[in-house]
Amino acid sequence: MRVFFSKLMRGIESTRTVVLNLVFLLVLTFILVSLLNARPSLPDKVILQLDLNGVVVEQVNRPDFGLSSLTSPEPNQVLVGDVVAALKRAAKDERVLGVRLDLQELSQASLPHLEEIRTAINTFKASGKPVMAYAEHWTQPQYYLAASANQVFLHPMGHIALHGFGVYRNYIADALAKLDVDVHVFRAGKYKSAAAPLIQNEMSAAEKEADAGWLNTMWDVYKQGLFEMRGLDAARLQEVLDHPAKYMREYGADLGKLFVAEHWIDGLMYAEQADAHLLQTAGEGELVAYKDYLRASGQSFMPAGPGSADNWVGVIMGSGQILGGEQPSGTIGSDTMLEQLRIALDDERVKAVVLRLNTPGGSALASETIRHAVEVLRQAGKPVVVSMGNMAASGGYWIASSANEIWASPATLTGSIGVFGIVPNVNRSLKKLGVNTDGVGTTKIAGSMRLDMPLSKEMGDAVQMSVNQIYQQFIQHVADGRNLPIETVQALAQGRVWSGRDALANGLVDKLGGVHDAIDAAAALANLKDFEPVQIDPPKNALDVLVDNLLSETSAMFGVSANEHSIFAGLLQTLQNQMAMSAQMLQMNDPRGVYALSEMGLAE
Incomplete structure (x- = not known):
């Protein structure tokens, strides 16, 4: 009988522990959701900080929470709809005096997504409010957005990494052969190349022809965008990028002078100088991150729920x-x-x-x-x-x-x-x-x-x-x-x-x-x-x-x-791609x- 009651009490105790843990998790979940959805208050005068940190996506990507999340973690995610919504809302908001583009932590963005954000920036600029971009350096996607600003400033020792588009794959047919692994690929379509790296050691002529077609279109779209935003002539831009050493020699290898002369930027400044310039142009305002602005204004890409219309x-x-x-x-x-x-x-x-x-x-x-x-x-x-x-x-x-x-x-x-x-x-x-x-x-x-x-x-x-x-x-x-x-x-x-x-x-x-x-x-x-x-x-x-x-x-x-754009980061990226x-x-x-x-x- 003593054994029975002992087991009964242990069972009751275990059940109590489980119930208490569940209640704790529910309370914790409620607190976290409340904190995430809490609306911060906004100052009377705002400089909207477009601090894009991570990969631009349309939907939140749910990662694998296993061991792979430690060895190959998911990058931060920036919802393109949130960025567009913040800019469109800010264009009509009298409290918002201007926008500061902080893009150095933008790790990846497709050209169509950049175009959507650029269009929203143009909508904001049409309201008569200034947009300023500043950085110590820009990658190619980052610079495309920076170029949409009214004024573009770079650190005196800064760099802009423009180098065009390309498609390069690792082909592992020889590696599989050395491992005596046979891969049978059955395909329909002359240009269907999704499985090509498994059975080839190099890109076929047909693949190069097809890839060159859409790559050239994307590069044309990118150059046309820079022409519309900065007045950069496409032929001149191509010439500078095809022969960088030649043009660097003309300016004593001083990239800053080259960027100013080619009108890629409006000037070389340190961060506090660029911020002072923005405040002088837009007026004194408090810097507010775009996500905080969205929460405070209650705006999002799509309505959280239906309104009065039944259509x-x-x-x-x-x-x-x-x-x-x-x-x-x-x-x-x-x-x-x-x-x-x-x-x-x-x-x-x-x-x-x-x-x-x-x-x-x-x-x-x-x-x-x-x-x-x-x-x-x-x-x-x-x-x-x-x-x-x-x-x-x-x-x-x-x-x-x-x-x-x-x-x-x-x-x-x-x-x-x-x-x-x-x-x-x-x-x-x-x-x-x-x-x-x-x-x-x-x-x-x-x-x-x-x-x-x-x-x-x-x-x-x-x-x-x-x-x-x-x-x-x-x-x-x-x-x-x-x-x-x-x-x-x-x-x-x-x-x-x-x-x-x-x-x-x-x-x-x-x-x-x-x-x-x-x-x-x-x-x-x-x-x-x-x-x-x-x-x-x-x-x-x-x-x-x-x-x-x-x-x-x-x-x-x-x-x-x-x-982290070192050679080691490049090697790591290659391994992560595989x-x-x-x-x-x-x-x-x-x-x-x-x-x-x-x-x-x-x-x-």
Whole structure:
């Protein structure tokens, strides 16, 4: 009896401890959410500090919280919608006297995202308020935003790292051969190069031709932007960048003098001198970070909830690789996006939908599942407009093909109409180690897809036929959705990547513009004059909301500073790129092993 009561008391004590811990976690969660959502007060006169720290994204990317988060931590994340919202709000706010661009911690941003922020900066400047940019040095993406300021100042020993765009990949066919690893790649499309690094040792002529096409377009867009912002002649800029040593000699290797002479900047100053200049121009004001300003003003990219209007344009965000099933923010899960599309379908207040895509593609099956849901929405009388971000290629374009309209930025990467499958095999490698595989099956193909058994010709032919059939299905969807002849689509397909500008010329997109242009277009298709854009998110629990807020508000615990541009940082980046490619492959979950995925590594 004593033993019974002893166990009973221990059980009660354990239950009490668990309950108390749960209550503590709930209280802690409530406190953290309250702190994150608390509205700070604003001073009467404000200088808005656009302190962009991290990678510019459209959705918070939920990282892996395992051991990999310590060895390869997620960088800080800057939501482009928040930046745009802060600038647009500040343009109308009499308390805001000017903007200071602090961009040195901006580690990565695509050209379309930079264009969106630049447009918002222009909106602010149109209000008659000054914008000043200052730094000790700028990278290429950082300088593109800095150039949009009324006045651009650099540290006397500062540097601007402009060097154009490029695509360089590590090819590991020889390395795999030395390890006796066989990789069978089945692809449809002359330019489909996502798996090329596994079976080649260098870039093919076809790949160089295709990549050069969209790279040149992006570089043209970048140079045109600098011309519009700073009056920099494109030919002159190209000449200076192609022959930097020649022009440095003219100024005694003094980069500051070169930058001033070429009108890349307005002057050389120390930080306190630049700040004094801004206060003299704009007036005395207190520096307020843009995130604090957003919290204080209660503004965001999309309304937190619907207003009085019953005519809604639903906005669904999709970023990351396309995978089957339910997936967290930062990836596009077919079940997750289906739920969002069903909400838009069932809610009578949603009259039209904008699907914002920023994805390299992914599972062919998941892409088709989402495309069909878009088609169902259209058939129900609700127009769908796809707005492409940095990239909406391969599976992303598969989804977009059924929309009423497709909008893209001139520098968007899209197309890549092609598919592939990968079957790796380590049979020879294992044999070298003395590991042999043997057994018996009820059919000739039983066990034929095992990694430790050779791939038979029969199965190889079957996989290639499956890839070819899915490729033809992809082409047919594009032909039907875009109202183009099959022959035209076949010529534009072959896995080739197109810039948004070239995609418009080829009929693959309808208009050039950002997400707000797409929202207006969707409203027009639904004949709406009075409407509200409302973001449609998948259902989230309290923990999801807390994690998303923490990731968008706080710094990564072991993050690498954007300022670390040493050769060692470059080597580390190369290793991280290889790990990222491996992680992407491990994520792939298409049941047929066939993918509409585009792989583009842009060197900026």
